[in-house]
Amino acid sequence: MWRTARLVAPLALLLVAGSAGAHDADILYAQLWRPEAGGAEVRERLTLTADTLGRLIPADADGDGALTQADLDARTQALAVGIWDAIPLTAGGQPCTRTGASAVVRASFVELGATFSCPAGELRQRFSLLSLLPANYRVVLGTVMQGEQGQRFADAQQPTLVVSEPGRSERGEEPSGLLEWVGLGVSHIFEGIDHLTFLLALLLVGGSFRRVLLLVTAFTVAHSLTLGATALGFILLDEVRTRWVEAAIAVSIIWVAVENLVLREHRHRALLTFLFGLVHGFGFANVLSGYGLGDSVVTGLFGFNLGVELGQTAVIAVLLPLVRLVQRRPAVHLRTVRGLSLLILAAGGYWLMERALG
Incomplete structure (x- = not known):
C-alpha cells in the first residue's frame, strides 16, 4: 500500500498545484519592416490576444466582457x-x-x-511592457530588413533586441528562432497539466510496450493534425469554440478514468486515444493560433509541435518505468489504478465544471 501512496501523492500535489484552465497564449508577436534600406520610414505590426491586451491596458471600453472594434477605437x-x-x-x-x-x-x-520616422543607424527596440506581464511571457520579433528575415525572442530579463541585423541579437539567437519555438512547445506540455493527466490515465492500463507505443503514436498523430490545421488557418477557433474545446479535453480525461475503473479490457483504446488526441490538438492550437504569426507560422508550428513531442516523450520516459514497476505486483497495480483513476476522475470533473461554467 505504501508504494501506491508514493505514486499517488506526487500526482495529487500536481493536480492541486494550479488550475488547468485555458491554454494561455503567452506570446506577443512583433514584425518590423524598413521598406527602403537605410530609409527613415519603419513599420511595425504587433499581434496579441485580447486577454494579453487586457493585462496591459483596460481595453474593454464598455465593460461588456467582449473586446470589439469600437472598444479599440475608444482606447x-x-x-x-x-x-x-x-x-x-x-x-x-x-x-x-x-x-x-x-x-x-x-x-x-x-x-x-x-x-515611425527613424534617423540613420542600427535599430533597437526595448519591450518594457514585459515587466507588466507574468514571467513566462515572451516577445517574438520577426523582422524583414533588406530582403532578409529573422526571428528573435525577448523576455523580462532581456527586453532589448537589435532589429536591423538579421542573424544577430543581444541574446545570440539563430535567425529562424527554431530552438526558442521548441522550448516554448516543451514548456507548454509541462504546463499543460490536463494533457499530462490524460497521458497518465492512458499509461496506467497501457499494457505491453508495443501497445503503449501504439497509444502514444495515435495521440501524437491526432493532435499534430488538428494543431497544424488550426495554426495554418484551415480551422478557426473563436472564443466559443475554444471554450468547448477546453471542456471536451476535460471530458476526455473523465472518460478514460471511468474506463480504467469499470473495464477490464481496453481493445478500443487506440481508436479512442486518436479521437481524443484530435481534441487535445485543438487545445495546443489555441495557444499557437492566438499569436497571429503571419509569415512565421511554419517555423513556429514546426518548432512548437516538435517541442510538444519532446516534452511528451520525456514525461512518458519517466512515467512508464514507474508503471512497469507497479505492474509486477498485480494487487498493488490494481489499487494504484483505482486510486489514481479516482483522483484523475475528480480532477477532470473539476476542470469540466470550471470550463463549462466559465
Missing part, C-alpha cells in the same frame, strides 16, 4: 501610452518618432500597427 490614447510608449524604438541611439497607429480586432487576436 486610442491608452494604446499609445500602454503599448507603443512601452516598446520604444531607437535608431543609432536616437528615439524614433511615431507618425501613425492603428488597431484592429481579428478573429483570434488583436492586431496593432504603427509607423
